Amino acid sequence: MADSWPLQLLTFLLSFTLWGYSVAMSDDGRVLLQFRATLSSGGGDAALSSWAGGKGPCMDQNVSAWTGVYCENGNVSTLQLENMGLSGKLDLDILTGLLGLRSLSFSNNSFEGPVPDFTKLPALKSIYLSMNRFSGEIPDGMFSAMRALKKVWLSHNNLSGRIPSSLTVPTKLMEVGLDGNKFEGKLPDLRQPELRMVNVSYNNLEGPIPERLSNMSASLFEGNKNLCGAPLGVSCTPSKKLAPALLVGIILIAVKVLTLLIGLIGFLLRRRAPKGKTTTDKLQPGKSKRIEDLEAASVEKGSADHDGEKKKVSKKEQGKLTFVAEGRRKFDMQDLLKASAEVLGSGNFGSSYKATLVDAPAVVVKRFKEMNGVGREDFQEHMRRLGRLSHSNLLPLVAYYYRKEEKLLITEFVPKGSLAHMLHGNRGSTESPLDWPTRLNIVKGVARGLAYLYEELPMLTVPHGHLKSSNVLLDQSLAPLLADYALVPVMNKATASKVMVAYKSPECARHGKPSKKSDVWCFGILILEILTGEFPANHLTQGKAGAGDLASWVSRIASEERASPVFDKNMKGTENNEGEMLKLLQIAMACCETDDESRWELMTVLEKIEEIKGE
Incomplete structure (x- = not known):
């Protein structure tokens, strides 16, 4: 018995050391390390290499050295693991140990299988799972217990079935993104007072759009053949189908009339345009022109033809404006280029113009030349994120335009x-x-x-x-x-x-x-x-x-x-x-x-x- 006491002492010291490390590492740290072990990735492990040892992710209360981890009052509040090549099935059971967790984002990864069971994290305020490979139906009662939920984004997956009716339960709901899936059936009757965006475009939905959503942008509901009502402008009253031959005739007549109108408008515009004017005048702040002319004067559009005039950007190259602000009257790139405009100034990023549109409030167009740090999809995702911001002391983003060489950001004009x-x-x-x-x-x-x-x-x-x-x-x-x-x-x-x-x-x-x-x-x-x-x-x-x-x-x-x-x-x-x-x-x-x-x-x-x- 006396001979065994050194071994007992050694065992005690080893246990004490392990216990000391366990105390040093925070509970949140242990949970995250367990969660990391469940992830499969093509490079995600390297991206999460900062998750290791020490006292845990929230040593400095609100600042974390762990990638994608954000803290509040010493606890993990946000897990932001976007664009990391993570794959496999997403199991949230382990994360129930993060008592302060309020926001999850795994957007733009390769997770597959059913949507994770969020009922185990009822305190979540924000969920971002867009651009993954989730499939199957979402249980109808998934969001019943999520009283604090404000934002849920499941865009561009492979989800099907009906949209859960339990989305009507969270009273603070502000944003819902379900676009680019295979949802079918009717939209739930969402009535939350703070609801400002519900994107269900490009699904297989049918029936009337709920009245609470009727003042939102029509683009949020497009791509659903059988949705009707405002703001789509499609009547929900059944109508008789036209005979195919009559329908073809109507289309042909409409095309001819449209062609004649375009030709007439072009003729009138050419007659009104001053002869002998070029678009290469020197720009001065406050001088009114069209943005189309301002661009020709300030940007090299291409090589000169035999008359020495700059080539115009083709309609195909111009692309289209993407609106992110709700409740604004929309316009297209042609409206913008033809608008009366004046130069407001030229800053570090590029030039700014005030554009006065017909029957619409004036806007400011900012041209950015040095925005080639991210690709189209990442750029669009970030612009959508900015479009979701809403505060009385922020100038809201109205729309943007993407081209590889340059970008336009459009905001309200502030006199x-x-x-x-x-x-x-x-x-x-x-x-x-x-x-x-x-x-x-x-x-x-x-x-x-x-x-x-x-x-x-x-x-x-x-x-x-x-x-x-x-x-x-x-x-x-x-x-x-x-x-x-x-x-x-x-x-x-x-x-x-x-x-x-x-x-x-x-x-x-x-x-x-x-x-x-x-x-x-x-x-x-x-x-x-x-x-x-x-x-x-x-x-x-x-x-x-x-x-x-x-x-x-x-x-x-x-x-x-x-x-x-x-x-x-x-x-x-x-x-x-x-x-x-x-x-x-x-x-x-x-x-x-x-x-x-x-x-x-x-x-x-x-x-x-x-x-x-x-x-």
């Missing part, structure tokens, strides 16, 4: 223009400069818009990526609208590092890569610009991103006790508000910490800003 113009281009005008209460409200609106982007796009390192005063537009009430957001995933990496503001943050100067807090740094600089009226570019040290910036200038000439010298002297409404202004200045400086580890989290910034009360 008041940019914050940069109001701060720096308005000197000497009759319009009063922005006062303190207005500037504070602008800061609050920008913070809320940023927080929404961080919540809705947790998979992006920099959910905005290009935050600056010229990308903050002001509506009629001077409320801010963020523009040019979330474009990093579709930009060439080299171009992004040269022109996007987040890539000029101090951590990019040190490591060459932006961090999750690079947007916060940009926001801090923007707040200082609003408070001081100083243009940030005037304080940059040539060739040193993040060095000699506006924050450094402010810190040199101001102190916590006496910051008044830095405030914009043209700012009105500052009486008795210097204490509040000083609080905002301190928040801005906390956003501009050179060390991103010491820099405040965005949600902390938002909370502190909301505490400031304006006049």
Whole structure:
């Protein structure tokens, strides 16, 4: 017995060591490692190589070094494993151990078999399983217990049978994507108050479209031969079928009439066009032309013919516009090219035009030349993702146009223009400069818009990526609208590092890569610009991103006790508000910490800003 005690001691120490490792590794970490072991992939294992050892995926509360894992309050909240070549059957049983899990995305992989059983994860808010190989029917009661569900996307699989009636149960449902499958039967009577998109296009559905969905875009229901009612414009009242011979006759007559109309319109347009005019006039901002002419004047379309005129882009090459915004009157590329337009400016990405359409609100068309970082499908998926965003402080994306060489993004026209113009281009005008209460409200609106982007796009390192005063537009009430957001995933990496503001943050100067807090740094600089009226570019040290910036200038000439010298002297409404202004200045400086580890989290910034009360 005495001889066995060393062996017992050794066994105890080994057990203690293993127990210590188990404690060190978080519960969420163990669950994810077990889940990874169930995955089959063609490269997915390498993509998830960061899932290993340590204390687990959420060491820094809300920041994870594990690929595709996003945390909240120290727990895994989002699992985003897109485009990783994962295959086999998707078993979610193991993930029931992730108590904080709220969003799942396995889009664009090769999973097959039946749709996973989501009833085991009733707290999910978002489900993205589009572009896989799931097949078969979805049990009718699948979504009965999912009271928190907001978004479910199962597009472009091989699903069949009826759409589950249990989709009527989640009261917070906002988006449903079931397009590109083989669903049949009638649409469930969805009536959720926050529902804004239901895409069931290209299935085998029949019957009337529910009244709640009748104000959505017709494109969300196309490709179903037997669907009827608004917005398709197909009557649900049965009608007698025409005899084949009569139907052919009607079609032939319609084609002839259409041909005559096209010829007549072309003749009238040629008569109205000024003779001897070319489309190579020099472009000037504010000069009204057609976008078709503006493009010919500003872009090389091809080699010149014998008369020296540029070749026009053919209709086939022009492609078509894809709309992502709901409730807007649609137009096609020809309407856009023929619209009265003026140049708004030329930025780092390309030119911007204001297009005034017939019987439709004016829009802004932005031409991007440096968006060849992703293929067509990835680009379209990201644009659809941006189209699903909806917030009072975001400028919504209306439509986009894809061509390999260039892309167009179409947004609403905002008459008041940019914050940069109001701060720096308005000197000497009759319009009063922005006062303190207005500037504070602008800061609050920008913070809320940023927080929404961080919540809705947790998979992006920099959910905005290009935050600056010229990308903050002001509506009629001077409320801010963020523009040019979330474009990093579709930009060439080299171009992004040269022109996007987040890539000029101090951590990019040190490591060459932006961090999750690079947007916060940009926001801090923007707040200082609003408070001081100083243009940030005037304080940059040539060739040193993040060095000699506006924050450094402010810190040199101001102190916590006496910051008044830095405030914009043209700012009105500052009486008795210097204490509040000083609080905002301190928040801005906390956003501009050179060390991103010491820099405040965005949600902390938002909370502190909301505490400031304006006049």
